[in-house]
Amino acid sequence: MDILELRSHYPMLSRMINGYPLIYFDNAATALKPDIMLYALQQFYFFYDSNVYRGWHVPSAQATHLYEESRRIVASFLGTTANNIAFITNTTDGMMKIASTLKIKKVLLCLDLHHSSMLPFREKFKYKFVKLKEDGSVDLSDLRSKIKDADAVIANHASNVTGVIQDIEQIGEMCHRYDKLCIVDGAQSVPHIPYNVEKMPIDALVFSGHKIGGPYGSGAMYISKRMQAKMRPIGGGESIKNVVYDGKDLKITYADFPHCLEAGTPSIANQIALAQVIDFLKDKIQDALKHEREVIKPIYDLYKEKNIRFLGPDLDNRGGLIASALLPCFSLKLATWGICSRYGYHCAEPLHHFLKSPPTLRFSVYVYNTIEEGYQVAEALSSLLKGEPPNIDTLVYPEPSITPVQIAFNPCRNCHLCDNLSTQAKDVLMKCPLIPFYIKNKYFTRFQRKLVERAKSKALEYSKKVVENEAQAVEKKG
Secondary structure, rough: OHHHHHHOOOOOHHHOOOEEEEEEEEEEOOOOOOHHHHHHHHHHHHHHHOOOOOOHHHHHHHHHHHHHHHHHHHHHOOOOHHHHHEEOOHHHHHHHHHHEEEEEOEEEHHHOOOOOHHHHHHOOOOOEOOOOOOOOOOOOOHHHHHHOOOOEEEEEOOOOOOOOOOOOOHHHHHHOOOEEEEEEEOOOOOOOOOOHHOOOOOOOEEEHHHHOOOOOOOOOEEOHHHHHHHHHOOOHHHHHHEEEEEOOOOOEEEEEOOOOHHOOOOOOOHHHHHHHHHHHHHHHHHOHHHHHHHHHHHHHHHHHHOOOOOOOOOOOOOOOOEEEEOOHHHHHHHHOOOOEEEEEEOOOHHHHHOOOOOOEEEOOOOOOOOHHHHHHHHHHHHHHHHOOOOOHHHHHOOOOOOOOOOOOOOOOHOOOOOOOOOHHHHHHHHOOOOOOOOOOOOOOOOOHHHHHHHHHHHHHHHHHHHHHHHHHHHHOOO
């Protein structure tokens, strides 16, 4: 799939802002959502909407199968098995679950961590910070001097501020050498870096689904077998096998991992949609970093040329983002030209303080961004840098217009299965509930393929009946 075809799956990329095409360079905050995600959600809610587990009826069994199949897809993507994957709603939720269930006492916190991966452990355990080098990478000598007095190290694989990609292999090997847990925040790395966690010296990898293009409220975490043994279950729902009242108290038997950490009704549709997005993007992610570095290179080169300070390492050692200490008015002005960036501390204020940096203007890219967009953003920045900082009071934003989404079954407008049918047959097929979404899309799950085959069969039946009726009508007139 080339990049133009890939971009065709992201409807938001067709937007115009003040007459300018949208350039979305705010992917570290959240990735855009492909049509695949919407189709998966639509299909589930239209045809399989039921709670998972314990239901004996067909929709519940199908929903359970889809949910567990999604767990297998996520596991395969990360290089492990499904019984090591627990679903979560986001990275914050995953880190809070780990912090609340892990039976340890002391942790080391790397200073480049996002607040959500730092604060839960700070509140639950005794802690020390691991210092960083000037480029934002972990100071391994400082880690080595402190690791013996800790039970676990909480590390960031990729920073959402400096763009640095930490040497997680070395960090993990040091942890395992001293029999410590290595817990990794993968929110900024999983969407961009291929993983094989079973061959890596890590014990946990946590990521949010929306960062990869899945729905908000989706995500997953890998937990190694040795770390599972050090976690306590969360009570409620499917995390419980049985609860027996013996006349005095309750005797509780908990489910095995991962269900022991998935209390209550899970975010079923969102996790199913996340798995579909992962299956759709997994090949693109293999070479994502190379492409993303090419996209941000024009901005990187501009900063070098103008001697503008940016945080983090050289281009070859960073992910697809770059943050500099430009004024917030630059971000606001760029926004009126359709360029999406982000200004602030990016939920990593301690990192900014450690690097003695004010809030930063950040550009972050993803697999669907183009090199041409990188040059356009650099050109826009260059024009702003030549004159006075833009006056915020003069900026004009388009008024938002939100209307209710109209959902209708009109597959035949875009369907190639029934091009040869008569008008009457098409009109009938347009009302057919067997087609959950536009068939023009070439990406189907096996369940969707079955529905398409059934729809095609029905369409041919309708066509045959219409032809027979028309023939009978001609005979009567004759």
